Amino acid sequence: QKEVEQNSGPLSVPEGAIASLNCTYSDRVSQSFFWYRQYSGKSPELIMSIYSNGDKEDGRFTAQLNKASQYVSLLIRDSQPSDSATYLCAVRLTGGGNKLTFGTGTQLKVEL
């Protein structure tokens, strides 16, 4: 089983819709969770971080964490064509030397 799993996509949503990106992780001691956005040919850019169970909102983005189910998700409201990118889920273990383990990413396409 992979440590961090994401559906590779592509996930296609119409402009203005809600995009829902999901991530599961295998290690129960994982403590910090991050969503990065990566445009083609560019570097990963931090979108959201979440550490506690529940929802965290920042503008059009909402991260959701459920540690019991080992599941973290990212919702993008009012999706825009500029949101089209690959979204990487990253998980940090406690005491792991701040090592981040990344999923393979989900490609999101927002269509006009």
Added chain:
Amino acid sequence: DTAVSQTPKYLVTQMGNDKSIKCEQNLGHDTMYWYKQDSKKFLKIMFSYNNKELIINETVPNRFSPKSPDKAHLNLHINSLELGDSAVYFCASSQEQGHQPQHFGDGTRLSIL
């Protein structure tokens, strides 16, 4: 600008050569990393240094040797380059304590001919 900067942006070289990639951060972070992103876009940690000390060393060939002259710099030297080394190499930095995210440089695209 506060950032993680790495050079060169592109590196094209012959198999068997030795090359270096440099990374500098002015964010005041105490930890720096090297990641490799392969053709399938999978991003994997290679090394991590905290205050010039190696703290993460994943299963990486000995041909790869990181060097950290100070906590703001982490360079990557690669000996005897092989075709399979072709990838994008990202430098990143963060603070070790707390739930601190990592900030990435723009990447170095290494192509082996």
